[in-house]
Amino acid sequence: MSTTSIREEIVNYFDTQWANATPVAYENRPYAPNTRATWIRFLVNDVFTEPATLGSDLCMRTTGFVHVVINVPESSGTKMGRVLADKLIKIFVARQITTVTFNNYEKKELGVWDDFYQISMKFHFWGDTLVSQLRV
């Protein structure tokens, strides 16, 4: 496991859980939003990796956050945005997937920008990797 695999693990988990509830713009994948439809932007930020244990096989802990921006077309009401925000909370908060643990979250309603009512959500996580696994 590495930071790349931690990112992939998170993206794959989210893909399954979201089940095409809306179109998703992932990092490194081209996406042209339809101005009439709700969509989300999904980013994994792995920020910092440091040793988390002592001993011969160190555990490296990566800390970061998943950033999701919910985009609801302007003048279509804001309820859909909040419903999706609740769905995201259920998917991430206090969840553990294979090597990644999610804890708290932040939510900010940004208002209307670029034709969309935008809600920003950040889900903080840490992911553990043993040094011996990095050699494989």
Place this chain on the structure above:
Amino acid sequence: MAFSDQMNKLAEDFVIEAEKVIKEVVFRNMEEIVDGTPKDTGNLMANWDLAKDTTGERDPISIKSPIERGVAKTKSMNRITKGLSEYKVGDEQITIFNNVRYAEYVEEGNNNQRNSGWVSRQAIVMEKELVRALNKLVNKLYAFSRRR
């Protein structure tokens, strides 16, 4: 020297050194934040500020025409340096802020200039670096006091 005097001296030394360490780490990370700010006119980049014990209540400076990256950075870093010079260990908090109207959107929303969340990223790095630097300082002072 009596044990209590040694402990008092250790505490005094810690406060003096901790202030230097905190200021250095915050300054370095603020430089990263300012440098990483997307620049169009320079308005956002020039409006970073730092204050102690406040909630960041200040109107942004107005940039009438586009300015160079270096000029914008200097404007912010001068204010940050001033803010840091007023900070003392024991002050409740340091507030880092940018009150430009669209700052939150650039940081949190969909913008094409760069991936959003760069301030949050740097805040995590800053927190980690502060803990590490202060731990190192405690170890250094403790080792030094044992030698005396």
